[in-house]
Amino acid sequence: MWSAGAAAGPRAVLVGLIGRGIQLSRTPFMHEVEGRAQGLSYVYRLLDIDRMGTTPPALGDILRFAEHFGFSGFNVTFPFKQEILPLLDELSPAARDLGSVNTVILKDGRRRGHNTDMWGFRESFRRGMAGAKIDTVLLLGAGGAGVAVAHALLDLGAGCVVVHDVEAARGEALAARLAARFGAGRAEAGRDLADAVQDADGIVNATPVGMAKLPGTPLPTRLLKSAQWVADIVYFPLETELLRQARQLGCRTLSGEGMAVWQAVRAFEHFTGLVPDVDRMKAAFAAFDGVPAQAGTMPAAKAAGSAGF
CATH class of the missing domain: 3.40.50.10860 (Leucine Dehydrogenase, chain A, domain 1)
Known part of the structure; x- marks a missing residue:
């Protein structure tokens, strides 16, 4: 021992x-x-x-x-x-x-x-996405990492975090908890993914999609706009398919490296x-x-x- x-x-x-x-x-x-x-x-x-x-x-x-x-x-x-x-x-x-x-x-x-995790994402975003518009942020994933990311974003001053999860009830539950803590209108559950992407200043992937064992993207990247920023908490691989395609579209991106280190x-x-x-x-x-x-x-x-x- x-x-x-x-x-x-x-x-x-x-x-x-x-x-x-x-x-x-x-x-x-x-x-x-x-x-x-x-x-x-x-x-x-x-x-x-x-x-x-x-x-x-x-x-x-x-x-x-x-x-x-x-x-x-x-x-x-x-x-x-x-x-x-x-x-x-x-x-x-x-x-x-x-x-x-x-x-x-x-x-x-x-x-x-x-x-x-919350502190890790907050420090990473504060350093790597300084000046990014965060009036409306789409959060993909309401699991353990998603909860931490949501709190970090709201703590950083995000106007509204829109939570989208493949399990709708889980996304709704997280949005309700966030609104209760941070105030009405600060969080809501995303109903339609395409609409949520369209309205967002930026998107954070807090799902495992994009990991080496779960390749792919958590949303159709054709929905992205070059004016948006995209962050991914996945760091193996460091260059996820989501970030690769977002960067090609001209989006500002943030990898999972900073959160992992902090x-x-x-x-x-x-x-x-x-x-x-x-x-x-x-x-x-x-x-x-x-x-x-x-x-x-x-x-x-x-x-x-x-x-x-």
Whole structure:
């Protein structure tokens, strides 16, 4: 079992990422590079449900595995950011407000959930889309990431966020929660996608469509106009089909790189209690070679076998 480490050696930190189809994630490399630079024995494992056999373990079993083997915590990505909520002992104010968790700290036998996605997207947008018109923004996706993006946009001063989700009821529920918190007229559910695109100053894709394992675009790109801006939270691949086509049309674009880096910066702080070097983490993100079997990836069979799954 991993522990805090002996006095003679560097402090050991074992963390991970729970999700599906995450073999191309740059997060482990960013964290491990920064951890080593901070003098830590820092290991970041991928706990990819898609690599755990035809009958993967339940999410609760994976959490127990992480606790048993001394994990300090873990990040959570699609599709577990909301599913994990009832498995936690406590939530940070941000995680409670958003109803979504992407970072879990395991300490003193308790599981505390945090959300660094909202801050990550806000910092990325503030830096990468400075001056962009945000009177009306179309948000695609009302899942865990979409919730964080919506709050960030409204916090940045968006006039109205129009939420569109393939599950209409989920989009309507998020729009209602946003309107209740930020005020009437600040959020609404999109009924017709084409009309919503037509009326938007900009569009944010907060769905997994465009990921390496889910190629394609979340909307017909023929609907886009060159005066619009388009942001995508997907970062593997960094150049999604949506962004590629939007750029060809002349749209201003924002990739998922910034959100990925900034949420990782805050997560690193939660995991270690140390302040990371943002520029160093950005450089690590850019330097990642994209090889799925990078150091720090736990083979599925080993992960399952170790926990007795």
